[in-house]
Amino acid sequence: xxxxxxxxxxxxxxxxxxxxxxxxxxxxxxxxxxxxxxxxxxxxxxxxxxxxxxxxxxxxxxxxxxxxxxxxxxxxxxxxxxxxxxxxxxxxxxxxxxxxxxxxxxxxxxxxxxxxxxxxxxxxxxxxxxxxxxxxxxxxxxxxxxxxxxxxxxxxxxxxxxxxxxxxxxxxxxxxxxxxxxxxxxxxxxxxxxxxxxxxxxxxxxxxxxxxxxxxxxxxxxxxxxxxxxxxxxxxxxxxxxxxxxxxxxxxxxxxxxxxxxxxxxxxxxxxxxxxxxxxxxxxxxxxxxxxxxxxxxxxxxxxxxxxxxxxxxxxxxxxxxxxxxxxxxxxxxxxxxxxxxxxxxxxxxxxxxxxxxxxxxxxxxxxxxxxxxxxxxxxxxxxxxxxxxxxxxxxxxxxxxxxxxxxxxxxxxxxxxxxxxxxxxxxxxxxxxxxxxxxxxx
Amino acid sequence: xxxxxxxxxxxxxxxxxxxxxxxxxxxxxxxxxxxxxxxxxxxxxxxxxxxxxxxxxxxxxxxxxxxxxxxxxxxxxxxxxxxxxxxxxxxxxxxxxxxxxxxxxxxxxxxxxxxxxxxxxxxxxxxxxxxxxxxxxxxxxxxxxxxxxxxxxxxxxxxxxxxxxxxxxxxxxxxxxxxxxxxxxxxxxxxxxxxxxxxxxxxxxxxxxxxxxxxxxxxxxxxxxxxxxxxxxxxxxxxxxxxxxxxxxxxxxxxxxxxxxxxxxxxxxxxxxxxxxxxxxxxxxxxxxxxxxxxxxxxxxxxxxxxxxxxxxxxxxxxxxxxxxxxxxxxxxxxxxxxxxxxxxxxxxxxxxxxxxxxxxxxxxxxxxxxxxxxxxxxxxxxxxxxxxxxxxxxxxxxxxxxxxxxxxxxxxxxxxxxxxxxxxxxxxxxxxxxxxxxxxxxxxxxxxxxxxxxxxxxxxxxxxxxxxxxxxxxxxx
Numbered sequence: 006x007x008x009x010x011x012x013x014x015x016x017x018x019x020x021x022x023x024x025x026x027x028x029x030x031x032x033x034x035x036x037x038x039x040x041x042x043x044x045x046x047x048x049x050x051x052x053x054x055x056x057x058x059x060x061x062x063x064x065x066x067x068x069x070x071x072x073x074x075x076x077x078x079x080x081x082x083x084x085x086x087x088x089x090x091x092x093x094x095x096x097x098x099x100x101x102x103x104x105x106x107x108x109x110x111x112x113x114x115x116x117x118x119x120x121x122x123x124x125x126x127x128x129x130x131x132x133x134x135x136x137x138x139x140x141x142x143x144x145x146x147x148x149x150x151x152x153x154x155x156x157x158x159x160x161x162x163x164x165x166x167x168x169x170x171x172x173x174x175x176x177x178x179x180x181x182x183x184x185x186x187x188x189x190x191x192x193x194x195x196x197x198x199x200x201x202x203x204x205x206x207x208x209x210x211x212x213x214x215x216x217x218x219x220x221x222x223x224x225x226x227x228x229x230x231x232x233x234x235x236x237x238x239x240x241x242x243x244x245x246x247x248x249x250x251x252x253x254x255x256x257x258x259x260x261x262x263x264x265x266x267x268x269x270x271x272x273x274x275x276x277x278x279x280x281x282x283x284x285x286x287x288x289x290x291x292x293x294x295x296x297x298x299x300x301x302x303x304x305x306x307x308x309x310x311x312x313x314x315x316x317x318x319x320x321x322x323x324x325x326x327x328x329x330x331x332x333x334x335x336x337x338x339x340x341x342x343x344x345x346x347x348x349x350x351x352x353x354x355x356x357x358x359x360x361x362x363x364x365x366x367x368x369x370x371x372x373x374x375x376x377x378x379x380x381x382x383x384x385x386x387x388x389x390x391x392x393x394x395x396x397x398x399x400x401x402x403x404x405x406x407x408x409x410x411x412x413x414x415x416x417x418x419x420x421x422x423x424x425x426x427x428x429x430x431x432x433x434x435x436x437x438x439x440x441x442x443x444x445x446x447x448x
Numbered sequence: 449x450x451x452x453x454x455x456x457x458x459x460x461x462x463x464x465x466x467x468x469x470x471x472x473x474x475x476x477x478x479x480x481x482x483x484x485x486x487x488x489x490x491x492x493x494x495x496x497x498x499x500x501x502x503x504x505x506x507x508x509x510x511x512x513x514x515x516x517x518x519x520x521x522x523x524x525x526x527x528x529x530x531x532x533x534x535x536x537x538x539x540x541x542x543x544x545x546x547x548x549x550x551x552x553x554x555x556x557x558x559x560x561x562x563x564x565x566x567x568x569x570x571x572x573x574x575x576x577x578x579x580x581x582x583x584x585x586x587x588x589x590x591x592x593x594x595x596x597x598x599x600x601x602x603x604x605x606x607x608x609x610x611x612x613x614x615x616x617x618x619x620x621x622x623x624x625x626x627x628x629x630x631x632x633x634x635x636x637x638x639x640x641x642x643x644x645x646x647x648x649x650x651x652x653x654x655x656x657x658x659x660x661x662x663x664x665x666x667x668x669x670x671x672x673x674x675x676x677x678x679x680x681x682x683x684x685x686x687x688x689x690x691x692x693x694x695x696x697x698x699x700x701x702x703x704x705x706x707x708x709x710x711x712x713x714x715x716x717x718x719x720x721x722x723x724x725x726x727x728x729x730x731x732x733x734x735x736x737x738x739x740x741x742x743x744x745x746x747x748x749x750x751x752x753x754x755x756x757x758x759x760x761x762x763x764x765x766x767x768x769x770x771x772x773x774x775x776x777x778x779x780x781x782x783x784x785x786x787x788x789x790x791x792x793x794x795x796x797x798x799x800x801x802x803x804x805x806x807x808x809x810x811x812x813x814x815x816x817x818x819x820x821x822x823x824x825x826x827x828x829x830x831x832x833x834x835x836x837x838x839x840x841x842x843x844x845x846x847x848x849x850x851x852x853x854x855x856x857x858x859x860x861x862x863x864x865x866x867x868x869x870x871x872x873x874x875x876x877x878x879x880x881x882x883x884x885x886x887x888x889x890x891x892x893x894x895x896x897x898x899x900x901x902x903x904x905x906x907x908x909x910x911x912x913x914x915x916x917x918x919x920x921x922x923x924x925x926x
Contacts, residue, residue, distance in 0.1 A: 026504040026573040051502050052838065053477030089469045093766065096757045101824030102473070103831020105756075120835075124474040131471050152769025156723070160772045160792050163722025166614045223477070268720035269614045272607065302556075303547035313544070316600060319607040342607055368552070375554030379573060386503045387838045 030409045038238050041214025045405045047221045055126045055222030056388035058118040059133050060396050063210035065112045065188035066250050074190015077110035078154045079206050085146045088139035098128050113329040114400050120389050123223035134236040142203040158189050169267045170441045177263050178278045178437050182254040212242045219395050222388040260436045270443040273346035278335040278437045279430050284327045284401035290414045291422040292325050297373035298365050299323040311352050317344040346440045364424040377415050479834040484857045485672040492660030496847050497675040498667045500840050506577050506668035507841040509569040510588050511848035514656040515561040516634035525636020527561035530652045534559045534568055536597040538590040555580050565852035571841050574669045585682035593649050605641050616725035616891040626920040628729035628887045629786045658688035663851040668840035707885040709806055713908050717894040718915040724798035724892025726791045728805050732882050733784035737853045744878045747870040750825040751817050753789045759808050770797050795896035799904045802888050812879040816872040829867050
């Protein structure tokens with residue numbers, strides 16, 4: 006033990022003498038069109054590619070009543086035909102010229118994105134404007150895409166040993182907020198969805214005043230402005246207001262405990278969840294650092310305690326699952342062969358108690374900051390990564406430039422801040438415990 | 449009216465349709481291949497440096513040109529455990545000290561092994577490079593291979609196997625390694641992992657980790673002068689043992705002549721599985737990675753099952769909604785390659801999907817691919833190649849791959865031309881000569897698809913094994 010600390014202090018002194026690398030600020034341009042579409046761009050000509058994202062403020066939490074999984078299923082429809090574009094045309098404009106495209110649906114938003122050779126920027130802007138306003142929803146496409154989404158559900162939930170547990174984490178952590186339904190939904194409600202639902206959902210949420218266009222890479226600013234005006238400015242908004250989720254998840258008043266089973270679960274697992282504050286809350290950076298100290302890397306507390314020293318878990322992690330209306334802080338561990346879920350729970354709560362009574366060390370906090378700063382630098386290495394970082398600021402801080410201040414916010418966090426948030430949110434009454442095991446007992 | 453015309457035009461020619469509505473792309477800018485500097489230290493270690501500015505990150509990657517391909521079947525997983533043990537303690541540092549000090553630098557360190565090679569890599573910001581390299585060199589050159597660390601790693605690896613063997617696609621690949629590829633799973637089996645001890649690891653390291661068959665790669669915000677002096681300082685005293693490195697693995701060739709579309713079917717029964725995995729597996733031997741066949745195979749794959757708009761995904765996902773994704777790939781060795789197409793689908797449609805895979809394979813064998821399909825499928829390969837240079841750590845991995853296949857760095861400059869030279873006729877000949885005669889492997893709840901499979905494949909040899917009692921040494925595997 007003494008040897009460890011000696012080694013550490015030598016290293017620390019060496020580090021302090023070296024100049025710190027600064028995270029370069031992105032030169033972010035913002036403009037708004039008269040229809041409310043906001044355009045955010047960063048020029049970077051270092052490679053002849055451009056990353057494009059269209060972000061809509063609609064996600065799993067906006068699924069219609071009795072249609073859980075709908076926002077995600079609708080996302081799949083956005084690759085089908087429009088008034089002036091055949092189905093899968095987006096693939097012709099991206100994949101066929103050496104680029105790629107994809108889309109993803111989250112609790113709070115849906116994003117559509119492409120990376121293409123930069124000479125394809127104009128066709129892509131045209132195509133994104135086209136599917137913002139002119140989508141067709143035909144019955145045959147709807148039926149086959151619904152089958153694809155059901156296979157996606159089977160693959161990510163049913164065919165994964167712990168897939169169902171992650172659905173339980175949502176459904177058992179929330180009582181009122183639609184976050185409880187999860188983004189992927191369920192097979193029964195997906196089967197009930199109709200093309201009419203899709204048309205109505207599209208008309209309600211897919212509109213320029215509910216979207217951001219993000220462009221990062223090799224382009225001329227004036228050219229981009231001209232093209233965005235040309236292809237997007239004539240798009241209109243319906244006169245109706247955009248419906249917003251107003252449900253508020255009530256404060257938890259007592260611990261709740263659940264035991265769940267599923268087929269083909271090789272080892273018992275446990276999840277312990279706590280309600281987190283909304284993503285834009287000032288406690289977010291301290292919680293990020295707490296998560297890093299608990300769970301990032303093999304020097305983290307959970308790995309060292311549960312996996313390395315006690316050897317009761319093959320995997321032990323802590324996640325700050327950020328959401329706009331208040332996400333989750335959760336521990337998750339899978340037992341090692343022959344170990345049980347109860348000892349996982351005991352050890353996790355022990356680690357929690359330790360950090361709540363003794364706090365974190367200066368060395369731990371410095372390490373966590375270095376890890377997060379490096380991860381930011383890695384994330385900003387590509388055009389795609391820069392666009393995604395800008396998008397996260399839009400989603401979680403309502404600020405496209407949040408990426409430029411996130412590092413300073415992390416650096417300002419003190420050990421006392423970490424201690425305070427660990428005591429504030431991780432209370433016994435704010436706790437849901439889910440034990441998960443094989444149907445008919447462990448094998 | 450307009451829509452109908454547009455749709456009709458699309459069927460006739462995408463080029464005409466594009467002129468009607470969609471703005472034309474501008475002139476393209478070429479992807480620049482970054483210049484590569486290469487030197488050799490006196491001990492035989494090759495050092496390759498690529499300067500890449502714009503981000504303060506530096507990746508250092510050591511690649512050893514031997515991996516799971518040189519371990520025995522009884523010790524399957526030995527290369528992987530040896531590489532993983534590198535970061536689990538040295539003569540000067542404990543496992544925890546290594547993790548803590550690298551993470552304190554904000555860095556990430558990883559090590560592992562594939563079939564052809566083993567590697568260790570560290571990525572840090574440029575201000576931390578000198579401290580990071582001291583740790584990295586210690587990890588690579590002075591590993592301790594402590595028994596208690598191996599005991600933990602062995603338990604973790606066995607737990608990981610138990611977990612993965614509940615997943616249909618993993619199980620299919622696990623079985624194919626022996627049944628179809630005449631190899632062993634590179635991650636090991638429960639029996640082989642249980643048998644690996646400290647002398648095995650130390651022996652593998654001693655024999656294979658040597659400067660004369662290794663390469664040290666630097667990518668990122670670093671110039672060649674600094675990189676070479678750091679290489680010399682930290683790796684200059686590394687010595688090769690007198691013995692030669694273990695020879696490369698060899699295998700058997702399959703017979704020529706009348707080859708059926710597929711040979712046989714193996715079913716791995718996983719009751720109550722959430723989905724079935726359907727795999728078509730085919731070993732190609734002998735075929736050199738360092739020949740034009742590689743490019744023909746790549747174009748074949750791009751058409752057949754590589755990427756979203758490949759034929760498999762078009763037929764199985766886009767047209768029929770039978771899967772979330774259908775794809776295929778080649779796993780290259782120096783003188784052979786393993787092809788696998790893998791699709792997860794609901795248990796009810798497993799046999800139908802198997803049928804569709806064979807129908808698409810038959811189409812590759814029977815007909816030339818048209819230019820309107822060939823050109824975009826080549827663009828998929830070329831675009832993916834360009835994206836390999838986006839981050840320093842990807843670039844380091846790509847340079848390491850060239851080394852294990854003994855390919856010159858000029859391969860990067862000729863790559864795009866080599867892809868573009870492949871003809872439709874070559875692809876069809878490749879399919880006819882190499883891609884038939886593989887195996888179908890289906891993992892899932894057999895009770896659900898048994899009747900449909902028997903009906904669709906009434907003349908096939910079907911081997912059935914239970915997932916629960918699976919070993920890779922039963923009669924089916926002989």
